[in-house]
Amino acid sequence: MSNRLNRNQMAWRAAQDVADRSYVxxxxxxxxxxxxxxxxxxxxxxxSENGILGIGPAPAKDEIDPYFVDAGGQHVSLAPGxxxxxxxxxxxxxxxxxxxVTLLGAFQVAGNGDFANWNxxxxxxxxxxxxxxxxxxxxxxxxxxxxxxxxxxxPRLVGKCSYPLTARGRASRIYTDLAVVDATASGFVVREIVxxxxxxxxxxxxxxxxxxxxxxxxxxxxxx
Amino acid sequence: MFDKRVQSAAEALAGLKxxxxxxxxxFQRIGAPxxxxxxLIETGVKDLTIIANGTGHPGSGLAHLVxxxxxxxxxxxxxxxxxxxxxxxxxxxxxxxxGLELVPQGTFAERIRAGGAGHAGFYTPTxxxxxxxxxxxxxxxxxxxxxxxxxLTADFAMLRAERxxxxxxxxxxxxxxxxxxxxxxxxxxxxxxxxxxEESPLDPHGVHxxxxxxxxxxxxPGGA
Numbered sequence: 001m002s003n004r005l006n007r008n009q010m011a012w013r014a015a016q017d018v019a020d021r022s023y024v025x026x027x028x029x030x031x032x033x034x035x036x037x038x039x040x041x042x043x044x045x046x047x048s049e050n051g052i053l054g055i056g057p058a059p060a061k062d063e064i065d066p067y068f069v070d071a072g073g074q075h076v077s078l079a080p081g082x083x084x085x086x087x088x089x090x091x092x093x094x095x096x097x098x099x100x101v102t103l104l105g106a107f108q109v110a111g112n113g114d115f116a117n118w119n120x121x122x123x124x125x126x127x128x129x130x131x132x133x134x135x136x137x138x139x140x141x142x143x144x145x146x147x148x149x150x151x152x153x154x155p156r157l158v159g160k161c162s163y164p165l166t167a168r169g170r171a172s173r174i175y176t177d178l179a180v181v182d183a184t185a186s187g188f189v190v191r192e193i194v195x196x197x198x199x200x201x202x203x204x205x206x207x208x209x210x211x212x213x214x215x216x217x218x219x220x221x222x223x224x
Numbered sequence: 225m226f227d228k229r230v231q232s233a234a235e236a237l238a239g240l241k242x243x244x245x246x247x248x249x250x251f252q253r254i255g256a257p258x259x260x261x262x263x264l265i266e267t268g269v270k271d272l273t274i275i276a277n278g279t280g281h282p283g284s285g286l287a288h289l290v291x292x293x294x295x296x297x298x299x300x301x302x303x304x305x306x307x308x309x310x311x312x313x314x315x316x317x318x319x320x321x322x323g324l325e326l327v328p329q330g331t332f333a334e335r336i337r338a339g340g341a342g343h344a345g346f347y348t349p350t351x352x353x354x355x356x357x358x359x360x361x362x363x364x365x366x367x368x369x370x371x372x373x374x375x376l377t378a379d380f381a382m383l384r385a386e387r388x389x390x391x392x393x394x395x396x397x398x399x400x401x402x403x404x405x406x407x408x409x410x411x412x413x414x415x416x417x418x419x420x421x422e423e424s425p426l427d428p429h430g431v432h433x434x435x436x437x438x439x440x441x442x443x444x445p446g447g448a
Contacts, residue, residue, distance in 0.1 A: 049329060050251040050399050066254075067386075067398025073252050086401040086432070087251075087277075088337055091330035095350060119355075126279065126303030126314045127326050129356065134330030137350040168353035 003195045005177045009221035012037040014103055014145050014175045018044055025049065025094065025135055027104035027117075028072040030145045034103055037224075045081070047099060049131040051090045054082020071131065094131065095138035102139035104132065106146045106171070108161040111187030111208045113171040115144060116163035136167035148176035148205055155207030157181065157188060178202060180219055187211065192219035228392040228441050229421060233263030236415045236442045240380055242269050243296075247336070247376075247411055248276040249383035249404040253284055255396065257382040257417050259444040261285025264382075270294045275336070275376055277329065277403060278302040279313035287312050290322070297323030299376065301332050328356060331373050333406060338375035340409025340437070345374040381411030384444075385433070388418035389426045392435030401432055408437040417444040 005013065011033035018024060018034065020042040026032045035055070038044050046055040048070040055070060056079035063077070070076045078084075093099055106117040115136070118129045136142055149155055157174065174181045179202055180192040189211045193202055195218050203210050230236045237260065240246075246264075250256030262285050272295050279298050280287030282305070289295060291312035298313065303324055305311025316322035327335065328350050338346055347370035351357045361372040383404035386397035394416055396404060408414045414437055421443035 048399075050254075050402050052399055065398055067400050069252065069254050069399050071251070084396075084398065084401065086396075086405045087329070087333040087403045088406050091333050095330050095334075095348065124310055124314065124318065126305065126311070126317055126324070128302040128304040129326055129328050130301050131329040133328035133351045133354060133356065137348070137352070138330070165354045167351075 003220070005194065005219070005221055006224065008033060008224035010145050010175050010177055012221050012224055013180065013219065014143065015039070017143070017173070018042065018101065020044070022100040023047055023093070023098060025099050025102040025139065027102070027132070029105040031103040031105060032072060045079070047090070047093060048076070049087075049090045049094060049135070051085045051087060052076065052078065052082065053085065053093065054079040056082065091131070091134055094134050097138055097140055099135070099139040101141040101143060102135040103143050103145055104135065106144045106156070106166075107163045108156050108158050109144055109146070109171050109174055109183060110158055110161055111183055112185070113169040113183035114161055115166055115171045116161040117166050119164040121163065132166050136170045141172055142167070142170045143173040143175065144171050145175045148178040155205060158207035178205065181210070189213055190216055192217050194219045226392070226435070227390045228435070228439060229390050230440045230442050233260060233442060236260060236440050237264055237267055239413060240264065240267060240269055243271045244269065244379040245273040245275065245377070247378040247381040247407040248274060248286060249381070249402060249407050251277055251399065251402040253281050254398070255384050255400040255402050255404055256284055256286065257384040258285035259417050260382045260415060260442070261289055265289055265292050265294065271296045273297045273299065275299045275378055277332065279305075279311060282306055282311065290316060295322060297325065299325040299327060299332070301327055301329035326356060333403060335373055335376040336403070336406045336410045339377035340406060343375060345372055347372055376410060378411040379413065381407040381414040383407060383414070383416045385416050385418045387420045387422065387426060388416055388441040389422045389424065389435070390441070391425060392438030392441055393426045393431045394418065394433040394438060395426055395430055396432050405433040408433045413440070414438045415440045415442065417442045419445055
């Protein structure tokens with residue numbers, strides 16, 4: 001048995017790489033959980049593409065202002081130093097390269113950093129791109145948080161994405177439930193791997209060749 | 225004397241006709257001009273092209289408008305309904321009864337900005353190499369590829385703001401601004417419904433949308 005990470009632990013691991021004094025946009029799903037695990041001594045400004053820079057903690061029930069909602073539709077508060085803007089202001093931050101890092105979910109990622117996260121080609125659901133392509137093209141760094149395989153065990157780390165692409169070559173790091181993997185010009189490079197999982201077993205769950213960093217370490221997270 | 229206040233929704237929508245293009249502000253339901261949209265349905269106009277970020281949250285004015293069969297096409301960044309049931313838009317789209325142009329959200333905002341500022345279009349790296357770049361001119365500047373995106377304008381823009389004055393100046397609250405200020409610039413006639421309508425001028429330091437862009441202001445207390 002390997003020590004597969006749960007959603008909170010994946011978010012925790014990604015949060016450890018968020019630098020002090022950085023501007024960050026978190027996608028819906030596991031990425032928004034990253035906000036809960038950013039080390040306390042680091043100060044980070046969270047941006048939401050509907051016009052909030054500096055999202056604070058979820059407000060208490062009696063302190064909810066119904067007009068303060070993030071891009072995922074959750075009630076939020078404003079952090080000290082935060083500000084409000086319109087969609088033009090918010091996307092100037094995003095496409096102009098002012099967001100240091102965006103953490104997004106994805107269906108598939110290729111070793112060269114191509115990734116797909118906007119169109120699952122569902123039979124009865126309309127397509128939704130939202131700000132995914134703008135974040136992918138504009139943020140200084142794009143990192144993904146995703147399960148290593150589908151529920152059916154199919155690899156999500158692949159040689160070539162079969163789902164419609166969000167951007168070409170923009171993902172640089174992937175946090176999965178089994179590993180921390182970089183996407184590079186020469187393909188996937190594994191930085192960390194969970195305890196109890198062999199390199200061969202990880203490779204068998206991946207759809208493209210894996211290289212292992214010289215200093216490849218054990219991926220551990222606290223109980224969460 | 226400048227006095228852009230109107231007394232009724234019918235007066236606010238005067239001149240709207242079949243085949244018009246209408247911009248609707250709002251991110252999810254925050255900032256959506258639902259009173260104006262419900263009045264628009266009453267006028268009976270049809271074959272509308274709607275420019276809005278989404279295709280209508282359950283129970284929203286836009287969802288009712290689509291359900292009433294008045295919309296020929298939607299230009300948006302999200303065409304997905306909420307929950308397991310199909311939205312009125314999804315039913316119409318999968319039934320081949322409505323058109324869809326899906327646009328990345330930052331590109332969507334910037335196309336409206338270009339329309340309001342008198343530019344024909346702009347080159348953006350967003351969506352390069354994806355399905356949403358299909359048919360668009362691609363051009364290299366420096367070491368990066370860009371696609372040409374063209375301006376969006378409309379016959380009418382409808383927005384909701386927190387506060388307005390008789391000059392047409394508007395102030396938004398929380399994340400309510402979103403697409404409102406930019407849509408105001410890009411339409412032949414811009415109509416705002418506001419929670420508070422004042423005869424005396426708003427504080428000029430705090431105005432978010434300038435009266436020069438706003439033609440009619442309707443007092444509609446309550447709502448989001």
